[in-house]
Amino acid sequence: xxxxxxxxxxxxxxxxxxxxxxxxxxxxxxxxxxxxxxxxxxxxxxxxxxxxxxxxxxxxxxxxxxxxxxxxxxxxxxxxxxxxxxxxxxxxxxxxxxxxxxxxxxxxxxxxxxxxxxxxxxxxxxxxxxxxxxxxxxxxxxxxxxxxxxxxxxxxxxxxxxxxxxxxxxxxxxxxxxxxxxxxxxxxxxxxxxxxxxxxxxxxxxxxxxxxxxxxxxxxxxxxxxxxxxxxxxxxxxxxxxxxxxxxxxxxxxxxxxxxxxxxxxxxxxxxxxxxxxxxxxxxxxxxxxxxxxxxxx
Amino acid sequence: xxxxxxxxxxxxxxxxxxxxxxxxxxxxxxxxxxxxxxxxxxxxxxxxxxxxxxxxxxxxxxxxxxxxxxxxxxxxxxxxxxxxxxxxxxxxxxxxxxxxxxxxxxxxxxxxxxxxxxxxxxxxxxxxxxxxxxxxxxxxxxxxxxxxxxxxxxxxxxxxxxxxxxxxxxxxxxxxxxxxxxxxxxxxxxxxxxxxxxxxxxxxxxxxxxxxxxxxxxxxxxxxxxxxxxxxxxxxxxxxxxxxxxxxxxxxxxxxxxxxxxxxxxxxxxxxxxxxxxxxxxxxxxxxxxxxxxxxxxxxxxxxxxxxxxxxxxxxxxxxxxxxxxxxx
Numbered sequence: 001x002x003x004x005x006x007x008x009x010x011x012x013x014x015x016x017x018x019x020x021x022x023x024x025x026x027x028x029x030x031x032x033x034x035x036x037x038x039x040x041x042x043x044x045x046x047x048x049x050x051x052x053x054x055x056x057x058x059x060x061x062x063x064x065x066x067x068x069x070x071x072x073x074x075x076x077x078x079x080x081x082x083x084x085x086x087x088x089x090x091x092x093x094x095x096x097x098x099x100x101x102x103x104x105x106x107x108x109x110x111x112x113x114x115x116x117x118x119x120x121x122x123x124x125x126x127x128x129x130x131x132x133x134x135x136x137x138x139x140x141x142x143x144x145x146x147x148x149x150x151x152x153x154x155x156x157x158x159x160x161x162x163x164x165x166x167x168x169x170x171x172x173x174x175x176x177x178x179x180x181x182x183x184x185x186x187x188x189x190x191x192x193x194x195x196x197x198x199x200x201x202x203x204x205x206x207x208x209x210x211x212x213x214x215x216x217x218x219x220x221x222x223x224x225x226x227x228x229x230x231x232x233x234x235x236x237x238x239x240x241x242x243x244x245x246x247x248x249x250x251x252x253x254x255x256x257x258x259x260x261x262x263x264x265x266x267x268x269x270x271x272x273x274x275x276x277x278x279x280x281x282x283x284x285x286x287x288x289x290x291x292x293x294x295x296x297x298x
Numbered sequence: 299x300x301x302x303x304x305x306x307x308x309x310x311x312x313x314x315x316x317x318x319x320x321x322x323x324x325x326x327x328x329x330x331x332x333x334x335x336x337x338x339x340x341x342x343x344x345x346x347x348x349x350x351x352x353x354x355x356x357x358x359x360x361x362x363x364x365x366x367x368x369x370x371x372x373x374x375x376x377x378x379x380x381x382x383x384x385x386x387x388x389x390x391x392x393x394x395x396x397x398x399x400x401x402x403x404x405x406x407x408x409x410x411x412x413x414x415x416x417x418x419x420x421x422x423x424x425x426x427x428x429x430x431x432x433x434x435x436x437x438x439x440x441x442x443x444x445x446x447x448x449x450x451x452x453x454x455x456x457x458x459x460x461x462x463x464x465x466x467x468x469x470x471x472x473x474x475x476x477x478x479x480x481x482x483x484x485x486x487x488x489x490x491x492x493x494x495x496x497x498x499x500x501x502x503x504x505x506x507x508x509x510x511x512x513x514x515x516x517x518x519x520x521x522x523x524x525x526x527x528x529x530x531x532x533x534x535x536x537x538x539x540x541x542x543x544x545x546x547x548x549x550x551x552x553x554x555x556x557x558x559x560x561x562x563x564x565x566x567x568x569x570x571x572x573x574x575x576x577x578x579x580x581x582x583x584x585x586x587x588x589x590x591x592x593x594x595x596x597x598x599x600x601x602x603x604x605x606x607x608x609x610x611x612x613x614x615x616x617x618x619x620x621x622x623x624x625x626x627x
Contacts, residue, residue: 032420032424134301137302139309143560143602145561146564146595149583150310150595151313153583153586154314230430238583253430253436260436260439260440260444261444271432272433274433278429278430
C-alpha cells in the first residue's frame with residue numbers, strides 16, 4: 001500500500017533528487033550552516049584521530065613533568081601546559097573524544113526510548129497517551145542539570161554515571177516531540193490506508209509513521225548534541241562527571257581555575273573548546289532546520 | 299498542577315531512596331561503625347517499609363518538614379529559607395538583564411532583516427546560547443575582576459559592609475537600602491552584576507531569536523501597514539504595535555527561562571561563591587546530604603511548576619484568545 005502512495009507522489013511532486021537539491025541549496029545559502037558543519041566535522045575527525053594527530057599522546061593520563069609546568073602558549077605547546085607540565089592542546093583533543101562520546105551515548109540511549117514511547121502515546125491515544133505524557137511532564141518539571149545532579153550524586157562520580165544521569169532524563173524531550181508528530185500523522189490518509197490493508201500496529205508505527213517524523217528528530221538531535229555536551233561539561237565542572245587525570249573538558253576548566261589569572265590558558269582554552277563544539281552543533285542544527293523547514297522547540 | 303507535584307515528589311523520593319546506596323552510610327562515611335549507621339538509619343526512618351517512608355515523607359512535605367540537614371544539623375526548610383532570597387535576587391536580576399538586552403536586540407534584528415545588524419545579532423545570539431556558563435563566568439572574572447578591577451568577583455557584599463547590614467528581607471539590594479547605607483547599596487550592585495550577567499547569557503540568545511521571529515511574523519499584518527500609512531515613525535510602530543503583539547511567544551519563553559535560571563544558578567553560584575540555594579544544593583550533593591538534596595530539588599521543582607502556572611495565567615490575561623485548557627491542572 002505504501003508503495004502505491006509513494007508512486008503517486010513521484011508523479012505529482014518533484015523528483016527525490018530535485019527535492020534534495022533544493023534542500024541542499026537552502027542549507028548552503030546560509031554561510032553559518034556551512035561554518036557549523038565544518039566545525040563539527042573538523043572536531044569529530046580530530047577526536048577520532050587524536051592518538052595520531054595529538055602532539056603528546058602520552059600526556060592524557062598521570063604523566064608529569066614539573067620542569068615544564070605552567071608553560072605559556074608557544075610553538076612546542078600551542079595552548080600551553082598545565083600545572084603538572086602536560087600539553088593542553090593534546091588534552092583538549094582527547095577531551096573532545098569524551099564530550100562526543102557522552103553526546104553519542106546519551107542520544108543513543110535517550111532517543112530510541114523517547115521515540116518509542118512517543119510513537120505509542122501519539123498513535124494509541126487515550127489513557128496510554130495520558131499516562132506516558134504525565135510521566136514525561138514530571139521529568140520536564142525540573143531543570144535537567146538539577147535532576148542530573150540528583151541522580152549523579154547517588155553514585156560514585158564517573159563519566160559513565162554522568163551519561164546514565166543525563167540519558168535517564170533526556171528521553172522525555174523526544175517522547176514529547178514524537179508524540180506530537182505521531183498524533184498529527186495518525187489521521188493522515190496513508191495511515192488509514194495501511195490500517196485498512198490490515199497492517200499491524202508495530203508496522204504502522206515503525207514503517208509508516210516513524211519515517212515521516214525523521215527530519216524534525218534529526219534537527220532536534222543536532223541541536224541537542226550541543227546541549228548534552230554543555231550539561232555533561234557542567235557536571236564535570238562541578239566534579240560529578242569525568243574525574244582527573246582523564247582529560248574531560250569541564251574537569252580541565254575546573255582544575256585550571258586555581259591558577260587564574262596568571263596561567264589562564266589551563267582553564268580558558270578547554271572552556272573555549274567546549275564553546276566551539278557547541279556553537280558548531282547549534283549552527284549546523286539551525287541550518288538543518290531551515291533545510292528541512294521544520295519547527296523544533298529548543 | 300497538583301498531579302505534577304505529586305509526580306515530582308515520587309520522582310525525587312525514588313532517586314533518594316530506591317537507588318543503590320544507604321543514605322545513612324553515605325552521610326557518616328566509610329569509617330563509621332555498623333551500629334552508628336543503624337542508629338542514624340533508624341532516626342531517618344530508613345528501616346520502615348518504602349510505602350510507609352513515602353507517606354512519612356509526603357506528610358512531612360505538607361506541613362513543611364523536610365527533615366534535618368545531615369551537614370548543618372539545621373532543619374532543611376530553615377536552611378533553604380535562609381539561602382533562597384540570595385538565589386531569587388540573582389535570578390531575578392538575571393532575568394531583567396536578559397529581557398532588557400535581549401528584546402531590543404531582537405527588535406533591531408527584525409527591523410534590519412538580512413542586513414549587517416541582523417547578522418551580527420544572529421552571531422551574538424548563537425554565541426551566547428553556546429557558551430558554557432562556567433566558562434563565561436570565569437572569563438568575566440579574569441577580565442572585569444582581575445585585570446580591569448571594576449567588579450568584585452565573589453560574595454554578595456564587601457567585608458567592610460557585612461557587619462553593618464542587618465538581614466531583614468534576605469534580599470541584599472533591599473536590605474542595604476533599609477539600613478540606609480548608599481555605599482553598601484552600591485557595593486551590593488557591584489557584587490551582583492557580573493554573576494547576573496553571566497547567568498543571563500544562555501536565555502538571552504533564545505529571547506533574541508524568538509523576539510526576532512515573532513516580530514517578523516507580525517510585520518506583514520494589516521494593522522501594522524495601517525499604522526505605517528498614518529505616518530507613525532518606524533520605531534513607534536515597532537515598539538508599540540509590533541512588539542506588543544509579538545510578545546506572547548516571548549513571554550512564554552521568559553516564564554520557562556525563569557525556572558531554567560534556577561538550574562543555571564547551580565554553576566554560577568559556585569564560580570562566584572554566591573551563598574544561595576544552588577550552592578547549598580551542590581554542597582549537599584558533594585557531601586551526600588540526602589535530606590538537604592531532596593529539599594532543594596523539591597523546592598526548585600515547586601518553583602518550576604508554579605512559574606509555568608503563573609505564565610499560563612499571565613498569557614490568559616494578556617491575550618484573551620488563549621483559553622486556559624481545563625486539564626492543565
